[in-house]
Amino acid sequence: METRDLRIFLSVAQHGSISKAAEELHYVQSNVTARIKHLEERLDTALFHRKSKGVELTVSGHLLLDYAKSIVRLTKEAESVVTDQGEPRGKLMIGSMETTAAIRLPSLLATYHRTYPQVELNLVTGPSEASIKRLLDFEVDGALVAGEINQERLVAEKAFEExxxxxxxxxxxxxxxxxxxxxxxxxxxxxxxxxxxxxxxxxxxxxxxxxxxxxxxxxxxxxxxxxxxxxxxxxxxxxxxxxxxxxxxxxxxxxSRMTTWFVRRREERPSKAMTAFRKMIVAEA
The missing domain is CATH 3.40.190.10 (Periplasmic binding protein-like II)
Structure with missing residues (x-):
């Protein structure tokens, strides 16, 4: 199996749509369809049910899902270990509550951008529950959330007290x-x-x-x-x-008291960009 095909598979599974996956990945739709078909032929099983509107994972597709996430994550981590030399660089995806993004983050993000201009920093806002799901699904690298953190797969560090x-x-x-x-x-x-x-x-x-x-x-x-x-x-x-x-x-x-936590995946080796962001956040606590 090719990592590229697994990335395409994960995008189609997330969106439930070949066209939306193609849009996200900047591929033509026929290319996404062909890569999914190639993966199904390679595994000798159907991974999606085709519906009138979109697609849905088959039993085999659900079985592949967690393995695909792990393989893509490990591939990304291996690339990071080899290439993550010198100053922080690359892409960093951070999830955040809208209130935190509006009130707490502007000056911190500006400082981070000035200090590490080679990092492509992206912020995705949403409720804490949605940010935690994105983190567990490898859609973001870290997240600022509030409330209790009950996921053993995550490490939580205090960021702000509200x-x-x-x-x-x-x-x-x-x-x-x-x-x-x-x-x-x-x-x-x-x-x-x-x-x-x-x-x-x-x-x-x-x-x-x-x-x-x-x-x-x-x-x-x-x-x-x-x-x-x-x-x-x-x-x-x-x-x-x-x-x-x-x-x-x-x-x-x-x-009246609630802590905002910075959470990240426990089993993942953080990139230099992630480590620098984490240090900046924790320094605010």
Whole structure:
């Protein structure tokens, strides 16, 4: 089996689509189809069920999946060991929560880029749950996440300590005024959302509606318009010029503290680019 074919196989499996895999890999679609067919002939088994829209892994495809991930990972690691000489260079993919990317990372990323200009640094934002999945699926090299880390395959190091506050429309002065208000949250998998839901269950104060929004600015805009409340780091508001439109309500300490962790795969030898990024993050702790 060729590593190139396994990379193509993994991309098709991830997207469930030959056309999307071709787009990601910058191949023509017929080339991706031909390489998958070649791999199936080499293994003498079908790896995908062809459907009217996309493809789906067969039993044999599922069996190959973890082996393919390991082979591609080890190939990448071998290349890194041989070529990773001198200054950090190459591609580095980092996952992050949107709040961390917006508030904590800009100056750090700027410093990293100035210090290591030969590194192609890419940032992928999303909820903690999604970032951990990307890390386990070898889609990112490291990730900044919050909440409990229960994966034995990952190493977690403290990056930032956040104070979470209840953010409400301006004029709200106490929690008692918040009954039956809508909560505005990121999509499922967000650690701050999970913490908010735990607090609401503990307080016995469950709003009648939850609205999911895709960005910090969207959540803050809706709060300032009086639409609802949210649960975010205090640092998010402290950087804003329009603080008068918001009320910050402190919460009990067991709900107001959350650690942001930098996580990476335990079994993988980090590249120099990764090691430099990790050192810079951990220095902030």
């Amino acid at each position: 104070e979470l506050v209840l953010i409400a429309p301006g004029g709200v002065t106490e929690i008692g005024q918040l009954k039956n208000m809508t909560i505005l949250v990121f999509r499922s998998g967000c650690s701050y959302r999970a913490q908010l839901e735990r607090w609401l269950r503990n307080a016995g104060n469950i709003p009648f509606q939850i609205i999911e929004l895709g960005s910090i600015e969207g959540i803050l805009g809706c709060i300032s318009a009086g639409m609802g409340i949210s649960f975010l780091p205090r640092s998010v508001i402290e950087t804003k010029n329009d603080q008068k439109f918001f009320s910050l309500i402190p919460l009990p300490e067991n709900f």
